[in-house]
Amino acid sequence: MSWRRLLTSTPIRLSLGITALTTTSFIAYKYGQSSIISNPPSSLFPLESTTKLSSLPPPKYCPQEEIPSVVKKIEELGISVTNTKPEIEHHTGSEFTTHKPLPNEVPQFIIYPETTEEVSQTLKILNEYKVPVVPFSGGTSLEGHFHSTRSGVVIDTSKMNKVLQIHEDDLDVVVQSGVNWQELNNVLKPYGLMFGTDCGPSGLISGMVGTNASGINASRYGAMSANVISLTVVLPDGTIIKTKQRPRKSSAGYNLTNLFIGSEGTLGIVTEAICKVYPIPKYETVAVVQFPEIEDSTNTVAQVFKSGIQPTAIEFLDGDMMKCLSYSDYTTRKWSEMPTLFFKIGGINKTVVNENIKILKSITSQNNAKLFEFATSDEEKEELFSARKNAFYAMKDYGKNEIHENVSIWVTDIAVPLSKLSKVLGEINQLIKKSSFESIILAHAGDGNFHADLFYKPGERKQVEEIVNQMIKLGISNEGTVSGEHGIGNSKRNFLQLELGDDTINLMRKIKLAIDPNRIMNPDKIFKIDPTDRGEY
Amino acid sequence: MSWRRLLTSTPIRLSLGITALTTTSFIAYKYGQSSIISNPPSSLFPLESTTKLSSLPPPKYCPQEEIPSVVKKIEELGISVTNTKPEIEHHTGSEFTTHKPLPNEVPQFIIYPETTEEVSQTLKILNEYKVPVVPFSGGTSLEGHFHSTRSGVVIDTSKMNKVLQIHEDDLDVVVQSGVNWQELNNVLKPYGLMFGTDCGPSGLISGMVGTNASGINASRYGAMSANVISLTVVLPDGTIIKTKQRPRKSSAGYNLTNLFIGSEGTLGIVTEAICKVYPIPKYETVAVVQFPEIEDSTNTVAQVFKSGIQPTAIEFLDGDMMKCLSYSDYTTRKWSEMPTLFFKIGGINKTVVNENIKILKSITSQNNAKLFEFATSDEEKEELFSARKNAFYAMKDYGKNEIHENVSIWVTDIAVPLSKLSKVLGEINQLIKKSSFESIILAHAGDGNFHADLFYKPGERKQVEEIVNQMIKLGISNEGTVSGEHGIGNSKRNFLQLELGDDTINLMRKIKLAIDPNRIMNPDKIFKIDPTDRGEY
The missing domain is CATH 3.30.70.2740 (Alpha-Beta Plaits)
Known part of the structure; x- marks a missing residue:
């Protein structure tokens, strides 16, 4: 609706859609300015379903020098706070990435809540004083997810690391979000169960939720979005919500679970998760296949899927990667420098897995495979797959x-x-x-x-x-995405815009501002929230 | 932040979080009232992450008598509009449900857009004039999803029924949202492919997205949320967005796809979808097992999952249902009136399926099964499963x-x-x-x-x-949900509140109001959007 039309409507009609006015207009009222009507900012009447960056005033945060006194209020509640040099350094950047923080992108404090309630108390205070909050999980991000672009506090979830419930018959677990996925697997092993997602070894559930992480086994078990049933989240204002109950299937209202998965800590802090788990395959083998051309390998993958085979993992390594592997001491084998596929195939017993291998072999030979090897023992399996595992x-x-x-x-x-x-x-x-x-x-x-x-x-x-x-x-x-599994952070924002277009990003921004009106949660990640942000990305 | 604290802050700090003022405050300003500061409505400073129903003014819509002239503008664009009696009746209620519309819950017009662009043009006009919009798909809803609680227009997606692309090698299809899932299966069959979700026969993709539909095969293929890669959606203000690109896996920003799946038409109108498809199992059989007690059957299901068997379907029918089946002429068999499980098990070949059946049989006999039958031919398979298919x-x-x-x-x-x-x-x-x-x-x-x-x-x-x-x-x-697959509509709103609590609903409402500030899209569904709504549910 155009501005002109609003002005010429009747007073009652006029009021109907006006559900929000901006900062600017409020100040204008309170301090006696009178320019609102004649020159309305575009966000004055947000009848739109999206929020353009240009329609926003810059966010204003707690002055740097006042943050210590705000954090003191949190510490007084008995919540663990630190600002030692090693702690600050650990939470500033990561050795894993080429995308480094700027010199001023350093947090003032690290807060270690131990319960959902403590996260809520913490966020209530930080929201009140508009202190920027960066959530921190395993610290393995590649895309600047935990850079303190606005120096404030970091909330580290790693002390919330308890496995709360294991429901063997339901194939689900209830965990605090700071649980490491490999440690979860150690706990699950005696039950014959495993977690589906297998990202980098240091990943914690909170960060894996944040980036919708996946990894090698996603071919069969999907990314985190396919493996989380429900989340407990503390919203930016401290409100605690649980997105769903525990049944695996639900049509009970908006899918808030998946709204938080992949939101990179910009909408709140995940404190608990109900996750699906899977039976460890009763039998599993690994096949390695080498091809003259990349195309032979991708044709193979398409035909494998169409055959109905569901490999746990289908990993491709190019000739250069195979060269590095032969160069290293991580495997005993020396490999031809050819495009190579590693298949992990599991099933209910050896007969079934061997039937899969038979079909797989036939598909690969139709696609010019030069080498086909599969493991006939657990040792061979480990040895073969170690090549893929140690690739990095x-x-x-x-x-x-x-x-x-x-x-x-x-x-x-x-x-x-x-x-x-x-x-x-x-x-x-x-x-x-x-x-x-x-x-x-x-x-x-x-x-x-x-x-x-x-x-x-x-x-x-x-x-x-x-x-x-x-x-x-x-x-x-080529209809692709800039991020298959690592997320956007603040290093790929411009590409996300190229990929999805302004309107889709503007819808994300609208949701962000609705849930986090003070823009305190992990500012500047995924998309810009500040019109004065001149970041290259 | 309390009101008192805001008032005692410095002016600049005061302004920071004020990103929106309500209708009330705007009117107060424009019309010279001065009560805003001394008695702020609770939504005046929405620093909260959620929206309480009580904080909202009632929505105001286009006066009934003005709707025809608004719809005329849409018709003038060449978009198909009708208001014949049979069309109005067809779009008012459903024979499937006991939950009937009230006598005044009748739409004025039915609009049949044929493209995304036409939906956008339509919504731009309807949003401008604040006409309530009810999206209509296959019309099989059980929960009052398409009741015109505010008489306005219905947008029927059924003329957008083209299968646009089939990507055999990617196992995905691009479809307009009005495609019927069974017709999609007919198109896919020559490719050896099938759609994963199988709800009621008349279901269209748009409605299946709206309710996160599932059905019999969800045991293996999941609900719609697991089967949609990307959506094209027209937002309430007419903005067209695409949620994702076409790769099956993505960590590119918020999961808007799943925000719209299950949102029951309250956030926009889905016009296109990229959906996953699956190879039709190379071999499939059906097993029917009868048990003395319900508990034996549920123990069986848990053990089947833990064994690693992934049945396409696991359907339970109680003794009363088996009695109805024996009573009817839909199957030739007469059944014992015992708790019964129907398993559909598919796989890459007969050997693999038979291995599954062997393990299944052993699990069921450990759980006191009194009858175990499985089909050895396609005819037997159809005959056995017809019992389940014709249950309704x-x-x-x-x-x-x-x-x-x-x-x-x-x-x-x-x-x-x-x-x-x-x-x-x-x-x-x-x-x-x-x-x-x-x-x-x-x-x-x-x-x-x-x-x-x-x-x-x-x-x-x-x-x-x-x-x-x-x-x-x-x-x-018992940690359950009021809706496994049919959605909330306006018949289960009170139970959704009982299930998820006020704060979770208030977060949904916050998102709704952000995307649909005029509250035109499928009003009163999932949760209340009007504080004067006295609906029992």
Whole structure:
């Protein structure tokens, strides 16, 4: 509705849609200015379903010097607070990523709540004084998720690390969000159960929820969005909500569970989760297949899915990655430098798994496979899959020894529809070969998600970034996403905009502002919330 | 933050969090009243993350008599509009449900857009004039989802019924939202593919998205939330958004896809969907197992899942339901009136399926099974499963002939964790046996979701409703949900509140008001949006 039309409506009609006025208008009223009507800011009458960045006033936060006195109120409640140098450093950046915080992006305090109630008390106070809050989980983020772009406090969930309930017959568990997924697996093992998502070893449930993490086994078990039944969340104003009850299936209102999964801590702090778990496969084997061309491998993956085989994992390693593996000491094998697929296939017994292997072998040979090996014992299985498991370390070894002792690795996270994977990987290979950089490609092929990772030396960051940008644009133009599993953080905001368009981002921003009107929760992540934000990304 | 504290802050600090003022305050300003500061309505400073119903002014809509001239503007754009009596009747209520619209709950016009762009043009106009909009899909809703509680227009999606793309290698399809899922299956069959969700035969994708529908095959393929990759949605103000790109896995920002799935048309109109599809199992059989006690059957289901078997369907029919089946002519078999499980088990070949059947048989005999039959041919499979498929019709036959020619059936939709299923069904049975009503119980046992359906005669509605209310409360008190698959509509709002609590509902309301500030989209569904709404539910 245009502004003009509103003004010419009847008074009663006029009022109907006006559910909110901005800061500006309130100040105008309170302090006697009179310019609101004649020159309305675009957010004055938010009849729109979305919020444009330009319609927002800049957020205003608690002055830096007042934060200590605010945090003192939290400490007085008996909640653990620290600001020692090592703690501050640990919560400022990460060794895993090339995307480093700016010198001023340092938190003032780290808060360690131990219960949902403590998180609620903490957020009530921080919201009241408008202190920026960065949630912190395993600290393995690659995209600047926990950078303190507005220096305030970090809330670290790692002390909320209890497995609360195991429901063997329901195949679910209730956990505090600071539980590490590998530790959860240790607890589940005696029950013959396992967690479906297997991201980096240090990942905690809270961060895995935040980025909708996945990993190797997502081919079968899906990402976190497929593995969480319900969440307990503390909203920015301290309100505690539970998104759902415990049944696996529900049509009870909005799917708030999945709204929080992948929201990167911008909408609240997840304190508990009810997660699905799975029976550990009664029998499992690993098959490794090598192909002359990338296309042969992706055709294989498509045909495997159409055959009805459901591998637990389908991992692609390109020739360069196989070279790194042969170079390293992480596996005893020396591999041909060819495109390679690693399959993990589990089932209810050996007969069933072998039937799968038979069909798999036939598909791969139709697709020109040069090598097909599968494990016939647990030892062989471990040995074969160790190549995939140690890929990251092998890559680091190779880079350090063969490229530069201070080598960096830029990890990308593009996903495309499977049918476009070989074409996109081919074009990316050409892009890289034209440059002076060495690279490896690792893909969760079952999901069309690949990490094309570039080695670069000190001083080469700008050039490598240019190539990465081209790679991402190539992915997006092939119906792809800039992030298959790592999230957006503050390093991929511009690409998210390219991928989804302004209107979709503006809808996300509308939801963000509704739930977090003070914009305190993990500011500047996923999309901009401040019109004066001049961040390149 | 308390009001007092705001008043004693400095002016600049005061302004920071004030991102919205309400209707009331605007009127006060514009028309010279001065009571805002001394007596602020609770929504004046929405620093909260949630919206309480009591904080809202009542919505105001376009006067009834002005709606025809608004709709004329839509018709002038070449968009199909009708208000014939049969069309109005078809879009007013449903034969499927006992929950009927009130006499005044009748739409004025039915609009049939054929493209996303037409939906956008339509909503822009309706939003401008604040005309209530009820989205209409297959019309099979049981919970009053398409009741015109505020008489306005219905937007019927059924003319947007094209299958736009089939990506065989990606196992996905792009469809307009008015596609019927069975017709989609007909299109997919030549490719050896199928859609995962199988609700009632008339269901269209738009409505299935709206209620997060599922059905018999959800045991393996999940509900709609597990089967949609991306949605194209027209927001209430006419903005067109696409929630995601086409890769199956993505961590690209908020999961807007799942925000719209299950939102029952309260946040916008879904016009296109990218859906996952699956290979039709290469071999499939059906097993029917009868048990002396309900508990034996639920123990079986839990052990089947723990064994790693993934049945396509696990359906439970109680003794009463088996009686109706034997009574009807829908199957040739006469069945013992015992708790019965129907398993559909598919796989990559006959060997694999038979291995599953072997393990299944051993589990059932450990759980006191009295009968175990499985199909060895396609004909036997169809014949066995036809019992489950025709259950609803058999039940109607029985009721009509044996209870009353104008018998009604009240269909409930509770889901509980599997481990609580037999206990809850036992208690519900006791509840029903104490009454004079006959009943049947059908359960999607793999999901803990059951339909305990009561037959009642004209004049008995009040009594049967009382029993249903007790059943639902029993479900909720056992960690259950009031809706496993049919949604909330306007018939279960009070139970949703009981299930999830005020704060969770208030968060849903906050999101609703952010996206649909005029409250035009499917008003009064899922939760109340009008403080003067005195609806019992």
